[in-house]
Each structure stands twice: as C-alpha cells, then as structure tokens.
Amino acid sequence: MPDEIEEIQRALEKAAEGIKTPQDLQRFKEEFLSRKKGKITSLFKRIGSLPPGERSSFGRRVNQLRELAENLYKKAEKSLKEEGWKEKLRKIIPDPTLPGFHKKIPPLHPISEISHRIEEIFLRMGYDIEDGPEVETEYYNFDALNIPPHHPARQEQDTFFLGKSLILRTHTSPVQIRAMRRRKPPIRIIVPGRVYRRDEADPTHTPMFYQIEGLVVERGISFAHLKGTLETFLKALFGEETRVRFRPSYFPFTEPSAEVDISCPVCGGTxxxxxxxxxxxxxxxLGSGMVHPQVLKAGGIDPEEYSGFAFGLGVDRISMLWRGISDIRNHYWNRLDFLEQMK
Ligand SMILES: [Zn+2]
Known part of the structure; x- marks a missing residue:
C-alpha cells in the first residue's frame, strides 16, 4: 500500500509540472482531488478496510499527499493567472525588447549642408561666425566698401531698393565693416548669409542666393596668408588632390585682388x-584680395598698422558643383523628389 502512495505522489508531481493551460489545471483537479473519483479520495476510502494498527499512519500519509496536491494545485493556478495577466499586458504595453521603428531623418537642404561643411573647416582654423542684417544701408553695402555712388560696380550689382537709402544687401561684405567697427584686431571671421540681386531667375541665377564671406585683419598679414588659407580651405573641401590657381582680378574693396580657380573635381582636366x-x-x-586701405579706414582700423585679406564665395555654386546640380533653381523649388536625393 505505501508504494501506491508514492506512485500517486510521483504522478501528481509530474502532472503539476505539465500544467500549462486552465484545461490542464482542471484535469489535475479531477484526477487527484475530485471528491467522487479522485485518486487521493479513493485512498481515503480505503482506510476503513485496513487493519486497525495501520490506519492512523496510512491516514496521515494520505493527508500529507492531499496537502501536497492542494498546494501544487494552488501554485499552478496562481502562475496561470500571472501568465494570463502578462499576456494581457503584452497586448497593451509594447515589448521593449522588440526592434524599434526607424524614424527617417530628413537630409539637410544642400545649401545648409555645404554651408555647415565650410563653416566647420573655418571653425577648425580658429575663425568666428559673424552675422549681419539683410536689409542694409547703401553706405554699408557700397560706400564703406570703396564703391562710391557713381562707381560702375553699383550698376553691375542690380539692387533691390527699399526706399530711402535702404536696400537688400547685394553681398555679405557689409558685415566686414560692421565686424571691424565692433571688434578689435585680430579679426578672423566668416559670414554666411543670404544676398539679393535683381536677376531674372534662370538655370544659373536666382534673385536670392547664399554667400560666405571671410575676413582676416591682423598685424603683418600678407598675400601669402591669403594663398595659404584658401589653399588649405579648398583642399579640405574638395580633396587633397585639388590644385588651386590664383588669377589677377579687380574688386573695389580689395587691392590687389585675385580670382581663385580649382582643378575640375569631376575630370581633373582630363x-x-x-x-x-x-x-x-x-x-x-571664389574672389579674394588684400583688404583695400579705404575699407580698413571705413572699419575704423589704421591701414598703416594693420592689414588683412578677404574672400567671398557663392554657396549655391559650390553646392551645384558638389552635387552635380545643373539648375540653381532646384535649390528653391521645394521639390521633395529633388531634396530627398540629397542623402
Ligand atoms: Zn572637368
């Protein structure tokens, strides 16, 4: 008889381990604990037929077995309930271990991207970024930059007039004057910004475009500094293999002046x-040169003591070169199919 108790105990423990669903739990209850035909109940029923000396120890062991069965039943019931809750929670709370949804980060506008690249290069060389107003006075835009009222350069830069001596700046150069008046040398700045000219929009012109201006004013600045700086910058932007060429030119606000060419980044001249x-x-x-003494004076700086160089470049033009964009107007049409290619 005691062997049978052990056998039932083993069956009971095995069955408890296998409980995975409410149906398993119900079957467990019926098999072991049911009052009518449960295996443990049938053991109790047998007590009466045992010799009186064995009844109490047998009864005690069957009681222990029932306790064990009831405990295993409760434990299984509890864990099934917990599983049920977890299942419900899984449905309302996202699983943090699942891979995330990838949000598409839109690319920067090509003008912003090129501006940032250029700014980074000059920031590494110790330059500051300066800003100035887009609505300018004629004085800052022309006179202070050595472009007097009847100078032909005023006619070349078709200007938007806003009324009494106010204009939309035609270049970022007026910020040179503003910066010289506000800062003391040494001055090393770049000035990114929008400029405006009354040009008809066509594949190479828009009435608004972007420039970046650079200005250095210190004691003893020479043309060698200008060449070294621009070569370093252009190689950093277009690649180490880029060759740089300076051609004599004329700008009212620099003397001497030079146009700067780079070797073709597409074919390399081949x-x-x-x-x-x-x-x-x-x-x-880009265009560049040594700051004209008149411009230094307009900025409140003594040309006998200080010298400097300046340069200016068109961001749109560089963006077109960089990306192989054939029509400058693509920058401003807000066409998603164009902008999405800029990755
Ligand atoms: Zn080429």
Whole structure:
C-alpha cells in the first residue's frame, strides 16, 4: 500500500509540472482531488478496510499527499493567472525588447549642408561666425566698401531698393565693416548669409542666393596668408588632390585682388568634353584680395598698422558643383523628389 502512495505522489508531481493551460489545471483537479473519483479520495476510502494498527499512519500519509496536491494545485493556478495577466499586458504595453521603428531623418537642404561643411573647416582654423542684417544701408553695402555712388560696380550689382537709402544687401561684405567697427584686431571671421540681386531667375541665377564671406585683419598679414588659407580651405573641401590657381582680378574693396580657380573635381582636366569645366580643367570658385586701405579706414582700423585679406564665395555654386546640380533653381523649388536625393 505505501508504494501506491508514492506512485500517486510521483504522478501528481509530474502532472503539476505539465500544467500549462486552465484545461490542464482542471484535469489535475479531477484526477487527484475530485471528491467522487479522485485518486487521493479513493485512498481515503480505503482506510476503513485496513487493519486497525495501520490506519492512523496510512491516514496521515494520505493527508500529507492531499496537502501536497492542494498546494501544487494552488501554485499552478496562481502562475496561470500571472501568465494570463502578462499576456494581457503584452497586448497593451509594447515589448521593449522588440526592434524599434526607424524614424527617417530628413537630409539637410544642400545649401545648409555645404554651408555647415565650410563653416566647420573655418571653425577648425580658429575663425568666428559673424552675422549681419539683410536689409542694409547703401553706405554699408557700397560706400564703406570703396564703391562710391557713381562707381560702375553699383550698376553691375542690380539692387533691390527699399526706399530711402535702404536696400537688400547685394553681398555679405557689409558685415566686414560692421565686424571691424565692433571688434578689435585680430579679426578672423566668416559670414554666411543670404544676398539679393535683381536677376531674372534662370538655370544659373536666382534673385536670392547664399554667400560666405571671410575676413582676416591682423598685424603683418600678407598675400601669402591669403594663398595659404584658401589653399588649405579648398583642399579640405574638395580633396587633397585639388590644385588651386590664383588669377589677377579687380574688386573695389580689395587691392590687389585675385580670382581663385580649382582643378575640375569631376575630370581633373582630363576630359575635353567635361560638362563641369567645359574642358578647361579649371573652375572659378571664389574672389579674394588684400583688404583695400579705404575699407580698413571705413572699419575704423589704421591701414598703416594693420592689414588683412578677404574672400567671398557663392554657396549655391559650390553646392551645384558638389552635387552635380545643373539648375540653381532646384535649390528653391521645394521639390521633395529633388531634396530627398540629397542623402
Ligand atoms: Zn572637368
């Protein structure tokens, strides 16, 4: 008889381990604990037929077995309930271990991207970024930059007039004067910003575009500093293999002045039919020169004591070169199909 108790105990423990669903739990209850035909109940029923000396110890062991069965039943019931809750929670609370949804981060506008690249290069060289108003006075935009009222350069830069001597700035150069008046040398700044000219929009012109201006004013600044700085900058932007060429030029606010060309970043001068350089192997990239003494004076700086250089470049033009964009107006049409290619 005691063997049978042990056998039932083993069956009971095995069955308890296998309880995974409410149906399993119900079957467990019926098999072991049911008052009518449960295995433990049938053991109790047998007590009466045992010799009187064995009844109490047998009864005690069956009682222990029932206790065990009831405990296992409660434990299984509890864990099934918990599982049920977890299942319900899983439905309302997202599983934090699942891979996340990838939010598409839109690319920067090509103008912003190029501006940031250029700014980073000059920030590394110790320059500050300066800002100035887009609505300017004629004085800051022209006179202070050595462009007097009847100077032909005023006619070349078709200007938006806003009334009495106020205009939309035609270049970022007026910020040179504002910065010189506000800061003391040494001055090392770049000035990114919007400029305006009354041009008809076509594939190479828009009435608003972006420039970045640079200005350095210190004691003993020479043309060698200008060359070294611009070569370093252009190689950092277009690649170490880029060659840089200076051509004499004329600007009212610099003397001497130079146009700066880079070797064609597309063909490197090897393709006579290259659409970017037209086969010449060179691309005009910026204007530069030593700051004119009159401009230093307008900025409140003594040209006998200080000298400086300045340069200016068109961000749109560089963006077009960089991205192979054939029409400048693409920058401003707000066309998603164009902008989404800028990744
Ligand atoms: Zn080329």
């Amino acid at each position: 393709d006579p039919h290259c659409s970017v350089c037209g086969g010449s192997g060179w691309i005009e990239i």
